[in-house]
Amino acid sequence: MSEKVPGFLGWMQTPAGRVPRISTELGFSDHLGAWKARWGIGRMAYMVPPGLYALGNPAASDPVVVTANYKMSYDIVRRTLAGRNVWLLVLETYGINVWCAAGKGTFGTGEVVRRVSSSRLAQVVSHRRLLLPILGAPGVSAHEVARRSGFSVSYATIRAADLPEYLDNGMVSAPAMRELTFTFYERLVLIPVEVVLALKSVAVIGGVALLLVAALGDLAAGLSAFCAYLGAVLAGIVLGPLLLPWLPGRSFALKGAAAGLLWSSVFYLLAGTTWNIWVTAAIFLALPAVSAFYTLNFTGCSPFTSRSGVKKEMAIALPAMGGALLMGVALLLAGRFL
């Protein structure tokens, strides 16, 4: 811990030594950092030192809120607790957010116990209660923490934004604070980094497809194939997740295929005048398969898909996508040589 921690205001003396007091206002660099993190730029370096922090002027009886050392989690929590006196215990999750870190076990029982003891929290506060985010529960065993550290765990809210109400509510969660949501905006902010990650494979696969078609026919056809492919990828990554609740079916692959069909139709309207029946059939088979793959991938970001469900879906969808792609290529070749 040094004066370089984000939002540093000054030191606060406690029976367990000095603790950084941090600001509840975010500066320009915090906003810029959040924006960069969303686009996947320098995400790994986006962490704050784990340990105990003070928000406002907390006394020994004030609550302890636990969070991850992902800078964005830390920023959201401190901003939402503006005007309050709260202790903030930041766990070492290696710069990963609460939900993902809980899944990996780094936001976990062992780290809670370790951080409580290394920060000598028992000397700083007079009570024995930790407030944890509900989405940290997959990594933390409350009764184990109690047994090993003497602190009881309350799972407070899913969203940090509900913390003030939770505190005002006498530290009791209202039903809505325990209910996950996946709003349009919540889905939207997940998309940029997915696009960035996918562009690498798009560059390779799209490049190869471009060369193949160009070798067979002419460059214009190659370019048009590349556009078709790029559009299908984006339909799967952007359109699929955004339109998630409105696309048909429960399966993500099916929803992705629907997004891909939409794109195929748009592409048909834009460029379809010159296509023969073979090309048209190939386009309507292959593009939805590509989109389906990328929307299926979004299960990793969605907070309601079960592992067993994704397994089942993959067993059916992956062979179907492969088949559709092969059929598409076969149709293209058939159209060329028959």
Place this chain on the structure above:
Amino acid sequence: MKGFRYLMDVVTLQLDQAACIGCGRCVEVCPHQVFSLAEKKASLRDRDACMECGACALNCPVKAITVDAGVGCASGMINEWLRERKLRAPGGNCCS
């Protein structure tokens, strides 16, 4: 979750009601309101809503809940599959 449903009849979640002591932890941690509590016994009110995060099983003090927990993520599973067959180096997961 309101507005979203995933596949039906696939989840591995099991509750042993006889073992349950009615502490309410599962109700507290589950972000999908899978459990309800009545007369000191938990029951599964919406099993299909489970996303197999494992929070309830890990936090049940008497181990009355079992679930094959893991992140439901296609690319993670493809990587896992490749790793098991030694086709890919470790690393590369859903939440990176």
